Amino acid sequence: MNRIITIGREFGSGGRELGRRLSEELGIAYYDQEIVSEIARRTELSEQYVQSVVEHQPSFSFPIHIGRSFYPAPSPVLDQSMTVYQEQSRIITEMAQKSDCVIVGRCGDYILREYEPFRMFVYADMDSKMKRCREKAPEDEKMTDRELKQHILGIDKKRAKYYEFYTGHRWGDKLNFDLCINTSRTVIKEIVPAVAKLFQG
Amino acid sequence: MNRIITIGREFGSGGRELGRRLSEELGIAYYDQEIVSEIARRTELSEQYVQSVVEHQPSFSFPIHIGRSFYPAPSPVLDQSMTVYQEQSRIITEMAQKSDCVIVGRCGDYILREYEPFRMFVYADMDSKMKRCREKAPEDEKMTDRELKQHILGIDKKRAKYYEFYTGHRWGDKLNFDLCINTSRTVIKEIVPAVAKLFQG
Numbered sequence: 001m002n003r004i005i006t007i008g009r010e011f012g013s014g015g016r017e018l019g020r021r022l023s024e025e026l027g028i029a030y031y032d033q034e035i036v037s038e039i040a041r042r043t044e045l046s047e048q049y050v051q052s053v054v055e056h057q058p059s060f061s062f063p064i065h066i067g068r069s070f071y072p073a074p075s076p077v078l079d080q081s082m083t084v085y086q087e088q089s090r091i092i093t094e095m096a097q098k099s100d101c102v103i104v105g106r107c108g109d110y111i112l113r114e115y116e117p118f119r120m121f122v123y124a125d126m127d128s129k130m131k132r133c134r135e136k137a138p139e140d141e142k143m144t145d146r147e148l149k150q151h152i153l154g155i156d157k158k159r160a161k162y163y164e165f166y167t168g169h170r171w172g173d174k175l176n177f178d179l180c181i182n183t184s185r186t187v188i189k190e191i192v193p194a195v196a197k198l199f200q201g
Numbered sequence: 202m203n204r205i206i207t208i209g210r211e212f213g214s215g216g217r218e219l220g221r222r223l224s225e226e227l228g229i230a231y232y233d234q235e236i237v238s239e240i241a242r243r244t245e246l247s248e249q250y251v252q253s254v255v256e257h258q259p260s261f262s263f264p265i266h267i268g269r270s271f272y273p274a275p276s277p278v279l280d281q282s283m284t285v286y287q288e289q290s291r292i293i294t295e296m297a298q299k300s301d302c303v304i305v306g307r308c309g310d311y312i313l314r315e316y317e318p319f320r321m322f323v324y325a326d327m328d329s330k331m332k333r334c335r336e337k338a339p340e341d342e343k344m345t346d347r348e349l350k351q352h353i354l355g356i357d358k359k360r361a362k363y364y365e366f367y368t369g370h371r372w373g374d375k376l377n378f379d380l381c382i383n384t385s386r387t388v389i390k391e392i393v394p395a396v397a398k399l400f401q402g
Contacts, residue, residue: 178387179382194398
């Protein structure tokens with residue numbers, strides 16, 4: 001069976017960087033934005049739309065038809081969210097079947113549970129997440145600290161909602177992961193060789 | 202400054218084994234039961250009693266003197282718990298000042314916070330904790346699965362209470378640790394070289 005590593009992460013924690021560097025160190029495939037592009041190609045929805053659905057917006061906005069039925073009729077928006085999720089599940093499974101790989105986000109840990117992936121979660125305290133975001137932001141970025149904090153919390157809230165909707169598990173619960181790494185006091189580049197060693201016997 | 206590694210752990214998760222093996226791999230000191238023995242020596246309380254206080258029983262049983270004072274009078278039992286905790290803090294600090302070391306349990310992460318220790322937490326799912334306990338139990342051990350589970354939950358409940366009483370933090374909250382390791386699917390011996398590599402540059 002291929003060696004599959006899934007990485008869940010808080011926004012601003014450097015989980016993507018860790019995933020990318022880890023895949024380079026191990027010489028295996030890395031999937032992140034590629035998944036969105038592939039969903040967009042297969043569903044013929046725009047990449048931007050798929051991005052907004054994937055990890056961000058399972059739609060709970062059922063239209064309610066009072067007087068017609070006790071149960072709400074299926075919503076076309078929810079239908080489309082489900083289509084995207086199903087396509088995503090298929091693509092992630094195909095990727096995992098093809099070769100060893102690192103998959104970032106997108107409920108990979110849950111979708112691939114039968115493949116017994118090594119499940120990592122990357123997180124950090126708010127100060128270091130804000131610092132990391134500032135370093136990566138374009139120069140004309142004008143958010144105040146308060147706005148940036150709200151932005152980070154908002155993205156993670158959506159990730160949590162998405163994850164919980166599709167998996168039934170609490171997002172970031174350490175019991176659902178094999179290894180949780182706090183990057184607050186860490187230079188990611190420096191810990192990658194140690195993390196890689198877990199897979200190098 | 203010395204390299205200090207603290208390890209918090211759920212009962213049955215193999216955190217002690219991981220700590221001991223890690224200290225061997227790194228060639229540094231390992232403190233666990235030694236702390237209890239040293240407290241007993243210094244306070245002239247029995248080792249058994251110190252063991253029952255350390256990590257297990259901060260006493261909340263204030264005697265209440267209605268009509269004399271709004272605030273409860275200090276309890277001799279609480280006094281003794283505090284004495285043990287203070288002595289423990291002193292000993293752990295001395296150990297950390299002496300040389301690089303691994304310290305298991307006993308709020309080491311909190312007591313040594315000014316030394317910026319590398320803080321690990323070791324945990325596992327209930328099935329694997331039960332399995333590990335069975336393997337280590339004496340042959341005449343007769344607990345049913347239900348009793349064993351209650352025993353494990355009971356010890357961790359006391360650890361949580363103790364930790365929260367002295368630190369004000371939630372026990373096992375991943376944000377208070379640099380690395381959390383789930384040993385459910387792991388052979389501890391096999392991951393130690395990778396964990397050690399974090400400290401070997």
